[in-house]
Amino acid sequence: MDAGTVVGERYQLVSRLGEGGYGEVWKGFDQSLDRHVAVKFIRAEKFPLQEELDEAEQRFRREARVTAKLRHPGVPIVYDVGTHETSLFLVMELVDGYRIDHLIDEHDPLPVAWAAAIGAQVCAVLTVAHAQSVIHRDLKPVNLILCADGTVKVLDFGIAAVLDPGATVITRLGEGVGTFCYMAPEQAITGKADARSDLYALGCVLHELLAGRRVFESAVPQAELARHYSEAPPRLRSLRADVPTGLEDLVLSLLAKNPADRPASAAEVYERLLPYVTALPPLPGATTAAPAPDPGRMYAVVAERIAETALVGPPIPSQPTPPASRLSRNELIAAKKQAEGLAIDGRLSQAIEVLKDAVSACAALPAERQLLIALRMDLANARFGARDYAAALRDFEGVLPTLADMLGVRHHAVFDCRYNQALSMAALGRNEAALSRMTALLADARVTLGESDPFPLLLRREIAALLIKLGERRQAVTLLCALLPEMIAVLGVDDAETRQAQTLLENLERLDDPGHEITGC
Template sequence: MKLGDGRYELDELPLARGGMGEVWLGRDVRLDREIAVKFLRFPNDVADEALVRRFDRESRITARLEHPGVPAVYDVGVHDGRPFLVMQRIHGISIADLVAEQGPLPIGWAANIAGQVCAVLVAAHAAALVHRDLKPRNLILEPDGSVKVLDFGLAVAPTLTDFSRITSTFQRLGTPDYMAPEQVEAGDSEPATDLYALGCTLHEMLTAEHVFSAPTPFAVMVRQVRDAPAPLRALRPDAPPELEKLILDLLEKKPHDRPAGALAVYERLLPFISGLPDLPGFLRPLGVPSSSRLYAGMLAKITVDDSSALENDSDAGVETPHDPLATAIMSPEWREVLRRSDQDHPSASFLLRELAVRALPVPVAVFDLGGRSRGISLAWPERKVAILLPADGAESWTAGDADTFIGAGWDARPVGAWNVEGLTRRLIG
């Protein structure tokens, strides 16, 4: 099969098929390199233009995720009405196959693999992407020991416009053995959802068993919601108590009871990554130089003052994150804005969700210019555009407010003064 006007030549048969997609291996003839191509499969094989548009939007967002632990996205397109992603070809073994062949992994390796996944999740969550289907089958251990996290092509930004529609169309997204309670009960996904799946994956790497087993997928999902997991050391007595506690924390039923984020999990894994034994048949011998290991070794020697890394270059008087995309959708402020707008400003809720697809805003807890303070707001600092929401439903917009923002070069208006078309033109032309 050929795609892209003959640029991509694919093998005769797909490598793998799943409920939502299929993967083909092939070659980019123009650049003479190996590729993997993932096609979206329509429910019941019936074409759906809305899903095609959604896939295209998510592909562009996902392509922003540049990380050595994620296969690069090279291209996107549509073939015979079916959208596809052209990605970097990965060589290695899935963690699911590794555990099936090896049995429970050495503690150091399980922690190392989970730590690499955490590094990817730090980048993904910063880009407002939630994987939603993290599991051993989607983790590939390459011969040099690096880990690639697959299937970000269908990751979601939870506030995208037709999120609820895509979820209902594809049914409940995720794999029962790794689904967090909030996924099972409401189809919700947030960074903590990925951490729950990581806890299931780490438990499986250390025990070669699922956290919960049951005769049917539905019964597994019921156990994910209701049952307490078995402590790790009941199955793996040599596991350190601190590692057992980390897994139990990851498997907390309520998202806010889990660790604060992937970085916190990464730091808690570090003490267990030592004395990594060789894995004959799966890795190149550890004594043989590897360009990737050499490169990573040099990076590891670079220390950064985190306080300086967090400095931002935004306008004085406006406290915003360093990277708008880094906190927009995942931040508590953003969720609070959406909660309030859902309750009190239905038109604002539609506006914000629609605009998030095109240009993600930055939540601003306090907007202070010229001595005038406004409550929770959303802003696009690069364009100096802001939506102002009443903090308690009682703040009024005055001519003095307008003059202050205009004088500072900002186009800031109350939520009721914006509409989707006008704000879209103002942001992206």
Template sequence: MGDVWRAYDTVLDRPVAVKRIRQQSLTSPALAEEFVKRFQREARITARIQHPGVPQVYDAVLDGSHDRLFLVMELVDGVPLSAYVDPARPLPVSWAVAVAAQVSTVLSYAHEVPVIHRDLKPGNVLVARDGTVKVLDFGIAAILRTDVTKLTATGSPLGTYQYMAPEQVRGGRITPQTDLYALGCVLHELLGGRPLFTAPGEYQLMHQHINAAPTPLRQVRADVPPPLEELVLHLLRKAPEARPADTQEVYARLLPFLPQPGEAEPEAVGPTGRPDPTALFRRPYAPRERGGRQQGQDAAGSPSTASPALPPPVPAQAQADIDEAYEHFGALLEEERFSQAAEVLAEAIEPAARALGAENRKVLELRRNRAAIQLLGGDYRAALPEFEALADAYARVSGPTGANARECRAQAARCRAELGQVTDALSELQSVLAVVRAVDSDVSEEAVELRHDIGMLLLAQGRSAEALKVLEPLHEDLCMVLGPDDEMAVEIAGALALIRLDLDGPPA
């Protein structure tokens, strides 16, 4: 699809990397438009991860004629991590742990955006000359989101089978814990000198990731400390929620095996000629703090009212301000500038609440649209408390079983699923579905979306039998109402095919 070239920025006098689309890949106007969108998403996603372990995006040239489509990025002078894996020459424990710790800090920043890498592997990790580890190809996350208007899209299996988590193999919902499993695979390979699992074909590898127990590292290499072996096995647990809570926990458990600030270079690193990834810990930096409440928001996720109250505008002026905000919001949405669109609505909410009342229909609609755009743009941590607060507000205004309250509860559950809180998400979605079934058809648009989400979450958790009971009748309903070529029907057919492969059973 594309090439990466070494180039030179003549204005700023520095070498750069240029990633460009091959003209022969643009076989139709529709495909060209799709590549432009994917390229733009890759540039935006990568640019949002502010960490030295992610190559910077300097510019994106997206020519309307499609003659020039390229990203200008930081040029990394480094070697892929895969080049250092050699069964005959084990890597020093401190070297491997320093690489894993650097990768975990990168993931902590990415997951805060939040972006899930989905294809973490030694070939996507470069070690620069100064020992800095760079994680490449976060663009995979962008490429998977081919339909940005679908808020609950799930990715079909995509990645490298040697490093794919069980839920990814099954085609279920991807969470930050998916990246933690891949990190466990990489660290096991660095310390053990060979991939976690090997097999002659993809099916056998898929089966091993779902069923086979990983070999404890101390059976391969006796000098691996027992707590480090325990951490790797924890990362490699089959169920996403059984793995470490987040990358901050992983980083904390790696720290005891890293050099302390001020220590000299480890003797095992220097003489080999390899870069020294432990240097950053002798001159340390740490992952960003865990996500918390945003400044300027109260516990309900609404803008703070600590600033001095202004005279309330007349209702006509309030309506004009709301109309202007929506007009600006719509223009930004067309350009997929989600963060800025959410800010535009946020600026309109507080004046409207003062003029019309905090639980006025128009004010709640502004807040709901802002939360929806935060969800659409991937800012699940900000959207979750707002949807929960809105569900409570709508319950007070129009009853807990009303359509708006149901929608906000479901959207809050989807945010929880994206943040890895799968058990809570499933419980809430099933609760909302029970209400929908009591007031509407089982094949209503709302019920179908809820049944789809529940089935895919069950599949991601490895609960294949339960997922089958949900997805099989849903597929039948979709085929009957919308036909087998419906987009969701096709997606569910693929999930059912994976279930029927019986990956949890003995290999074929």
């Protein structure tokens, strides 16, 4: 890209702010609204084939739409998304501040209170993101900005998923999803992340803020990655005596190998960090005095006082829920097709609204039981696609008994419903429950479809991934060693599902070979 280039017919590039593994960041000027913005580009060479670029653009728009729904002062606002020639670009709020990795270099180590303050603010952002099933996947100091008023901005939600949602850092030599120096063990192996994977990365960041170096910092990147999986992290007080014991224990819990041993939520971590956010010293060169009075703090102080005494009971609906519309069968079928088109275009929020209205209307028509079930399944799948996994799980569990009664317990649609039910559980961090459901589904699928049908093979690979997340590494290796030859025989060596199983097994093996060098820290 060159200065002066106009992308999206309105954003003029002013100056390059930086570049990284995924592409470039530019300061731009929005000619329509007369304001400066940040424009992020994804490198075109990451998508050598047109179909790869088309698929990446679909993911990019989906991720941008999801991120744009995050409403929090710690998340830069997303303004626009599009393509320029063969590059994808994202337009967002321009953030002025000090990158946290530079802050660590400048103030090595940071005061305890500042480390806690930065971590607590990140937790506040993760709390709202995880509530919407948005996982950062690549939390690290480079993606955190300390603004002059001491507030923290969390950058690049969704960027990792756009680059390659199925690959892991090992197979792409540091160019995959996430940065392995801060990556949870289960994410490094399976390529899949959930809320507790983000918490592991936060533990890595907190350790670095307090110790001035990464948890398992090593000159050999592959050895560093292997240590995340196999080695206990050093206690902070052995590196720095003034770290409070409670804070040390919190960081160690965040760095637990098994996701189930980490804190339950970002909100819990926030509450445990807050007591250490006291008497913060100045950070010369990074923070400056705010205007007096500071309008943002004025607003926050009043909102906090309101919350202390005046906000009681459940929220009051903004307006009464209107009665369900009366729609004919043809109108309901048209609504179903409309929702399908919206979902294909990635406009899942609109699809969900259309389906919710259609389900309410169809429920009033007892004769349309079959259509009602189809609409409820579409709604569950749309919520799953929009990553509202809690609502999707409720929908799948609600419709499953009726669906099984109508079609039979061994029908492919029932199997799909059970599969998405288990995937929703896994996305919510309920890995043991997901494994139980997936194992029961595998037993039924084997009886109905046979051992060599692609669906049981897929289930076995998903079970291996769940075993890895639960720390059952040896059992996962045994399963994959038996599974891979069968997948090659049935699906072929170049099939995407086969390659993913091969990746899982190779990643497990490479963790036992730290001498294999990779790059990307």
